Amino acid sequence: MRIKILIRLKNQILEPQGKVIEQSLNNLGFNEFNNIRQGKLIELDLPDNLSKEEKDQKIDSACKKLLVNNIIEEYEVLG
């Protein structure tokens, strides 16, 4: 199965890239685009025969050990 993990900086952390993207979009006339924040998406394959619990446990463990720095980031597994 294909897994997608969305990682973003926590809300209280300054995300300067989003601010610059917003400025550029505004310059292009997209004035309705506000509060832009950029994150990252990690996609990976896991074997189909894993139970939901096994899958959740493995993803959670990989996020905590490497993929996510929980001091500054939070993550969400996209369905």
Added chain:
Amino acid sequence: MSFKSAVITFPGSNCDRDALCYLQDLTKGFVYNIWHEEASLPQVDLVILPGGFSFGDYLRSGAMASKSKIINDVIKHANNDRYLLGICNGFQILTEIGLLEGALIQNKNLKFLGKNCFIKKKFKNNFNSSIKEDQVLQIPVAHNEGNFYCDNETLKSLNNNEQIAFEYCKGEFSNSEENINGSIEAIAGITNKKKNILGMMPHPERAYSDFHQSQDGKLIIESLIS
């Protein structure tokens, strides 16, 4: 007994050679250069995790290097109360390992900063004991992710436990900024609670020799050896 030290090299480290020369010239003792895939670290007084872009800064600066094989021994080295110094990318690696608190995020102004900066010590420890109160040091920085962040509770404990070693300050140039990268409380370097581990963004190994603009970086090794 002579002072022994080691520099760890990761793929993408680019200040390891400077760090080796810095240690050789200032400690006069033996300096090991250890590849990150080595399983063990010789017994030394000081280990430097050097600057650079370990593993291309993939995922997050320092994230991959913090899982390297040699890191188990680096942690043991630190747990034995020996000195560990992370410079720039080395500081980022130390926060990713969890040996130092907080995290280093992108500079506030989105610029890669490569220039001289000015720092002074905040709380005394063995890494800065030869530096006078209010003495301003000129030491270069070269980083994109040097903006120190931690939550309020951690900040309080860093202050209460006197773990803030260096802070950015205004220097002799009229246009010098007080806080170059947006770090909380202009923090440029912190220690662990026991104060045997220091992480700092400025590069003291680029400010010690006669051919450098400043020799203020000497003071860190002089503090450790004295």
